[in-house]
Amino acid sequence: MTFWDAGEFITAAWTFGIPHPPGTPLYVALGHVWVLMLGPLLGVARAMNLLSAVATAGAAGVTAWLFAREADGDTDDMRGGMRDGLWYGVAAALSAGVMASAWSNATETEVYAIALLHGAILLACGAKAGDATPERAWRWTLATAYAILLAPAVHLSVLVVAPAAIVLAARERDGRWQLGRATALLGVLVVAAGIGRVSGWLVVVGVAIAALSAFTKERRATLPRLGATIGVGLVAASALLILLVRARHDPALNQGNPSSLAALTDVVARRQYDVAGLWPRRAPAWLQLANVAQYADWQAALGWGDGVFTSPLRVAATLVFALLGVVGARALRRDARRLGDAILVLLACGTLGVAVYLNLRAGASLGWGVLPDAMPHEARERDYFFVYGFWAWGCLAGCGAVALARARRWPAPVGLLVVLLPLAGNWQVMNRRREPERDAARRVAHALLESSPRGAVLFLAGDNDSYPLWYAQEVEGVRRDVSPVTLPLLSAQWYTAEVARRTGLRWPENEKVPGTSWRHEQQASLIARAARERGRPVAASPMLTSTERALLGSAWSLAGVVYRAGAPAGAGATLAAVDRGATLRWIQSLPEHPESVNAVDGAPRTMLALLRCPRLASLEMLPSSQRDSLEVRCNFR
Numbered sequence: 001m002t003f004w005d006a007g008e009f010i011t012a013a014w015t016f017g018i019p020h021p022p023g024t025p026l027y028v029a030l031g032h033v034w035v036l037m038l039g040p041l042l043g044v045a046r047a048m049n050l051l052s053a054v055a056t057a058g059a060a061g062v063t064a065w066l067f068a069r070e071a072d073g074d075t076d077d078m079r080g081g082m083r084d085g086l087w088y089g090v091a092a093a094l095s096a097g098v099m100a101s102a103w104s105n106a107t108e109t110e111v112y113a114i115a116l117l118h119g120a121i122l123l124a125c126g127a128k129a130g131d132a133t134p135e136r137a138w139r140w141t142l143a144t145a146y147a148i149l150l151a152p153a154v155h156l157s158v159l160v161v162a163p164a165a166i167v168l169a170a171r172e173r174d175g176r177w178q179l180g181r182a183t184a185l186l187g188v189l190v191v192a193a194g195i196g197r198v199s200g201w202l203v204v205v206g207v208a209i210a211a212l213s214a215f216t217k218e219r220r221a222t223l224p225r226l227g228a229t230i231g232v233g234l235v236a237a238s239a240l241l242i243l244l245v246r247a248r249h250d251p252a253l254n255q256g257n258p259s260s261l262a263a264l265t266d267v268v269a270r271r272q273y274d275v276a277g278l279w280p281r282r283a284p285a286w287l288q289l290a291n292v293a294q295y296a297d298w299q300a301a302l303g304w305g306d307g308v309f310t311s312p313l314r315v316a317a318t319l320v321f322a323l324l325g326v327v328g329a330r331a332l333r334r335d336a337r338r339l340g341d342a343i344l345v346l347l348a349c350g351t352l353g354v355a356v357y358l359n360l361r362a363g364a365s366l367g368w369g370v371l372p373d374a375m376p377h378e379a380r381e382r383d384y385f386f387v388y389g390f391w392a393w394g395c396l397a398g399c400g401a402v403a404l405a406r407a408r409r410w411p412a413p414v415g416l417l418v419v420l421l422p423l424a425g426n427w428q429v430m431n432r433r434r435e436p437e438r439d440a441a442r443r444v445a446h447a448l449l450e451s452s453p454r455g456a457v458l459f460l461a462g463d464n465d466s467y468p469l470w471y472a473q474e475v476e477g478v479r480r481d482v483s484p485v486t487l488p489l490l491s492a493q494w495y496t497a498e499v500a501r502r503t504g505l506r507w508p509e510n511e512k513v514p515g516t517s518w519r520h521e522q523q524a525s526l527i528a529r530a531a532r533e534r535g536r537p538v539a540a541s542p543m544l545t546s547t548e549r550a551l552l553g554s555a556w557s558l559a560g561v562v563y564r565a566g567a568p569a570g571a572g573a574t575l576a577a578v579d580r581g582a583t584l585r586w587i588q589s590l591p592e593h594p595e596s597v598n599a600v601d602g603a604p605r606t607m608l609a610l611l612r613c614p615r616l617a618s619l620e621m622l623p624s625s626q627r628d629s630l631e632v633r634c635n636f637r
Helices: 006-015 025-042 044-070 085-097 100-106 111-131 134-149 156-160 162-170 179-197 200-215 219-247 261-268 285-297 312-335 337-358 383-407 412-430 440-451 463-474 487-491 493-503 519-533 546-552 580-589 603-610 613-621 624-633
Strands: 457-460 483-486 538-540 557-559 562-564
Touching: 006 025, 006 044, 006 440, 006 463, 025 044, 025 111, 025 219, 044 085, 044 100, 044 111, 044 337, 044 383, 085 100, 085 383, 085 412, 100 111, 100 383, 100 412, 111 134, 111 156, 111 162, 111 337, 111 383, 134 156, 134 162, 134 179, 134 219, 156 162, 156 179, 156 337, 156 383, 162 179, 162 337, 179 200, 179 219, 200 219, 219 261, 285 312, 285 337, 285 383, 312 337, 312 383, 312 412, 337 383, 383 412, 440 457, 440 463, 440 603, 457 463, 457 519, 463 483, 463 603, 483 487, 483 493, 487 493, 487 519, 493 519, 519 538, 519 546, 538 546, 557 580, 557 613, 580 613, 613 624
Parallel strands: 457 483, 457 538
Antiparallel strands: 538 562, 557 562
């Protein structure tokens, strides 16, 4: 289990629950069936990781089939032509699969591997629609529409692939365009975006665009089929109702509690979050483009730099792959024009298009010292959002290597050697089987739970201390007597209701608490008070700041790796103490592991550092600089 969303998704699959909005119901349903079959054999976490690996391998297989099929060997040109499509397909798929972002998604429990497979299937349906007989072309067009409309139930990012699929579906191999087919699928794409954003006007606009296909020269064939397309759309959209049905059973993980149609629309539209529009830009446009370039620099040789910081060797590897991509694009557009155009569309949509649409804040590691200090940054690196663009780039680079081999009259398999570059450049940082990455999240979760008093209400700071703990409790059954409360989620009405439902605590939700400025602070203070009134201990993750702890209680002491409140808020000492008897054993039990080798994600290093907070028990034995650093890291004061 890794940090960030993995623990939550594993828990959702095991409990058939509902993860954070938009809920990804088909991914969870698939994961639930998968872990029921393989969990008893492999373990739940390993089984879910395997699902990501299998999905990425499936996406690579479909990609290889697509390239080999389009490059069908009609030409005998030995100067880079498509005579041997098989090798182009294999090289494209392997090169795409070892790009850093795709590889990273393939080895942890995340929705993006399944979304990648979904996107590959969407491209395959589009390709079949583009060169089948008229009747079969209609069936494959309907399949393409269905795959597009299914995206909101899997992950909305799949729509990034839709324009490329439309190019494949609407353009026949002889270069002719089927305008009616293109218009219908474009309308379907807009409808799917409207469903995913719960935007009625987008749905209406999409239906209107699809209806325009009835006025093209293919109208006799198109008009009767609009009804069938609408029916397919309704079937695909109905997959979102999985959320409604499961929420009414109140599974252990029930984020957003979409048990009514109104709550369902809130979850699907992600109204819990501050979803950015296209304008105003949340960071300067040049910085958003610089983020894309930064993530692109990680793809071919991430391990050859110093984490997020590049190096001449890594830049050289990136430029080699970029040049191979240019060669591959030229070869494809010369010898498999339709596929070449589609992959270039995917490259543009998956990089620049995503940057424009998502309107992200400045990257987690970019813009410091340039932007004002108060300007917010993303909480983590977001390279995974651009995985479709990087997948397209890998495909083009693989084709470029085979094209160069052919141009020099070498055997086509020589082009497969291109894969050695990202294998060598990414292997070390993508290996999750070594310590500390392998077990870090689980160790943190167990430490937090085992340090908590019996029956404690344990306040947590966010994803990286909450999700692994949910996994430990629901999947492994560890310390289920502890009631976790994630502080930032208390801003949401559904979550405060869930805490009351699960813990049995009651408190006056609208009571104003002195010293609080935000709803989550007020609710946390009231919940802590209700817990003490019921005789339940109040504990806090060391990730919470001392200011946040002060709202929950006073006379805090560090016992193990959690803080325990000794008195109500304002009734005791404001400075924390250390329970030496409860912490010294942690100093002896902590294994020594090398520093994290994950190049861009600092979560393992940050979270594992919290396990060393018990060393505060021997403060007087530490040099001043180490003591100060430890107090800051553990939010001691």
